[in-house]
Amino acid sequence: MSKEKGKRVEPSPKLTGGIKSLLQPEESLKDLIKVAVTEAINPLIARLNALDEKILTTQNISSNNSNKVAELETVTQQNKMDLRTVHKNMRLLEGQVMDLQIQKAKTLLRVQNFPEGEEGDLRSNMVRLLTQLTQKSYEELLQEITAAFRVTSSYTKKHDLPHEIFVRFSSTSTRNVILKNSGEGLRYKDNTIMI
Numbered sequence: 644m645s646k647e648k649g650k651r652v653e654p655s656p657k658l659t660g661g662i663k664s665l666l667q668p669e670e671s672l673k674d675l676i677k678v679a680v681t682e683a684i685n686p687l688i689a690r691l692n693a694l695d696e697k698i699l700t701t702q703n704i705s706s707n708n709s710n711k712v713a714e715l716e717t718v719t720q721q722n723k724m725d726l727r728t729v730h731k732n733m734r735l736l737e738g739q740v741m742d743l744q745i746q747k748a749k750t751l752l753r754v755q756n757f758p759e760g761e762e763g764d765l766r767s768n769m770v771r772l773l774t775q776l777t778q779k780s781y782e783e784l785l786q787e788i789t790a791a792f793r794v795t796s797s798y799t800k801k802h803d804l805p806h807e808i809f810v811r812f813s814s815t816s817t818r819n820v821i822l823k824n825s826g827e828g829l830r831y832k833d834n835t836i837m838i
Contacts, residue, residue, distance in 0.1 A: 749815045752822070754808040755837040759793070766791040769810050772831055776824040777817060787817045 754769065769791045770784045777784060793806040812818045825838040 750812045750818060752810045752812065752818050752838060754810060755804070756834055757805055757808050757831060757836055758834055759805045765793070765808065766810075769808065772829060772836065773810070773821055775829060776821045779817070784817070787813050789813050 757772070766788055770781055770788055774781055774784050788810055790811040791808060793808050795806050799806055822838065829836040829838065
């Protein structure tokens with residue numbers, strides 16, 4: 644075997660056949676190893692694929708849950724805004740109710756110590772009694788008084804007094820005149836009537 648520069652030396656055919664025969668068992672060993680590794684890896688690959696599917700499913704569920712959470716947050720914010728609006732409207736309504744109660748109270752007159760069981764209509768009796776304090780006639784005052792009713796209070800029960808009477812007027816002007824003139828005092832039969 645001579646070595647010349649740049650030339651490759653070829654092995655003899657005798658040697659080549661011997662090497663091939665030596666390599667064949669190694670190749671079959673490689674094939675056996677490949678088969679064994681493939682058989683060991685295939686279940687792992689199947690498990691990895693199953694885990695990938697589970698991860699994708701979990702990600703989809705998580706994404707859906709995130710969407711639902713976002714929707715719930717939006718609904719919650721809207722409900723909070725609606726609740727604030729309701730509270731604001733309730734405060735406005737409470738104020739209006741208070742105003743109405745005050746206006747209604749301005750038209751009421753409380754009469755105390757008027758005897759119970761008197762004959763006739765309570766409203767008519769109140770008109771007759773209150774004409775003493777106004778310059779108005781019976782008919783005029785009858786039109787101004789819209790209602791008269793008795794109310795039980797703990798004070799009247801405790802002291803065994805006649806129930807108080809509330810008289811509702813259509814306007815506050817007549818009520819105010821009666822209140823102003825009530826300092827003079829009223830008598831009905833033998834009772835002192837307090838306004």
